[in-house]
Amino acid sequence: xxxxADAHFELHGVADLQGAAxxxxxxxxxxxxxxxxxxxxxxxxxxxxxxxxxxIMDCAALADIAAILGKDDDARELRQRAxxxxxxxxxxxxxSSGIYLNRRYDTGEFSHRLSPTxxxxxxxxxxxxxxxxxxxxxxxxxxxxxxxxxxxxxxARNDPAYPDxxxxxxxxxxxxxxLVYLGLRNYPELYDAQxxxxxxxxxxxxxxxRAHGHVHENYNGNTGEGCDKPNSDRFYHWGGLLGLIALIExxxxxxxxxxxx
Numbered sequence: 001x002x003x004x005a006d007a008h009f010e011l012h013g014v015a016d017l018q019g020a021a022x023x024x025x026x027x028x029x030x031x032x033x034x035x036x037x038x039x040x041x042x043x044x045x046x047x048x049x050x051x052x053x054x055x056i057m058d059c060a061a062l063a064d065i066a067a068i069l070g071k072d073d074d075a076r077e078l079r080q081r082a083x084x085x086x087x088x089x090x091x092x093x094x095x096s097s098g099i100y101l102n103r104r105y106d107t108g109e110f111s112h113r114l115s116p117t118x119x120x121x122x123x124x125x126x127x128x129x130x131x132x133x134x135x136x137x138x139x140x141x142x143x144x145x146x147x148x149x150x151x152x153x154x155x156a157r158n159d160p161a162y163p164d165x166x167x168x169x170x171x172x173x174x175x176x177x178x179l180v181y182l183g184l185r186n187y188p189e190l191y192d193a194q195x196x197x198x199x200x201x202x203x204x205x206x207x208x209x210r211a212h213g214h215v216h217e218n219y220n221g222n223t224g225e226g227c228d229k230p231n232s233d234r235f236y237h238w239g240g241l242l243g244l245i246a247l248i249e250x251x252x253x254x255x256x257x258x259x260x261x
Contacts, residue, residue, distance in 0.1 A: 020044035024051065029154065029168040030161035031113045036106045045105035050117025052089045054179070056082050056124030082124070089126045098134035100126070114145060114156040115168075116176040122183025122190075132187045140180075140193055151200050152177055153221035162221065167231060171218040174241035177201050181245050198249035205242035215239035 003010040013019035017037040021027055021044070036045040059082035066075035092100045094110050100121040101110040119135060121127050127135065141147045145156040154168045154176060155161055162170040177197060184194040208214050208226045216226030217236035226232050226239075 015039070015042055017044060024048070026115075026117070026154075026168045028166070029115060030159055031102060031111065031115055031117070031155070033113075033161070035111070036104055038105070046111070047092060047103040047105065048117070049089065049092055049100045049102055050115070050120040052085055053117075053120030053123045053126065053183075056085050056089065056126070059085070060124070086124050086126050089121060089124060092121075093127075093131060098131075098138040100135075113159055114139065115154055116146070116152045116180050119180045119183055122186055123179060125186050129187065129189055132190060136190055136193045148221070150204055150219065150221060150224040151197065152180060157221070165220055165222070166229065167218065170221045171229070171232070172204065172221050173218050174201070174238050178241045178245055181248075195249065198245050201242040202246035205239065205246075
């Protein structure tokens with residue numbers, strides 16, 4: 001197409017791997033560094049656990065809304081879509097790794113570069129109880145990957161790109177914390193992880209807020225700082241999701257009579 005305003009994104013990342021990464025929302029995630037690109041279909045040739053997990057959750061939520069509105073045919077179609085993708089996403093489980101992995105279309109090989117999006121299979125209730133427990137025990141609580149004073153880094157701590165601490169290359173993002181938290185809530189047996197994530201999310205938000213009065217776009221995975229990078233906006237709406245996680249958790253603990261519920 002002909003550029004309209006000569007803006008950067010009209011000229012760069014068009015019909016290439018970077019453009020596909022932009023469409024994922026995780027602009028420079030290391031998960032996509034080595035991913036193949038299908039130039040014929042204009043797609044990243046990668047079966048993505050995170051995007052599929054969110055799609056299943058979307059279908060389920062829209063089906064509930066459609067049912068309330070009396071749109072029974074739409075609700076039925078949406079539930080069928082959710083079930084289809086739930087089955088397909090189930091194929092991305094890697095027994096040897098104990099987690100759902102992204103898979104390349106061209107070779108069929110799993111990608112072992114892990115981010116919080118690998119936990120998004122929990123959003124769609126794809127994992128059975130044993131699988132869910134393994135994911136949390138072997139990966140969430142693994143200090144070589146995601147566990148630490150500040151969580152959850154946007155790429156595993158043992159990934160070669162983690163030291164970059166630039167945008168989606170190791171920094172902590174509130175939307176990722178929220179989506180993992182919502183997935184954990186689907187599994188009562190994962191309550192300890194749910195509680196720990198809520199507490200650490202609140203600590204991360206309050207650390208920068210008390211020091212500087214900032215609610216950041218993203219935070220350093222090692223220090224919890226937001227101001228260490230110029231491309232972390234100091235007043236960013238979704239940073240507040242860290243507090244929302246804590247409020248949801250506090251509301252659960254307070255019981256149905258709490259004003260927070």
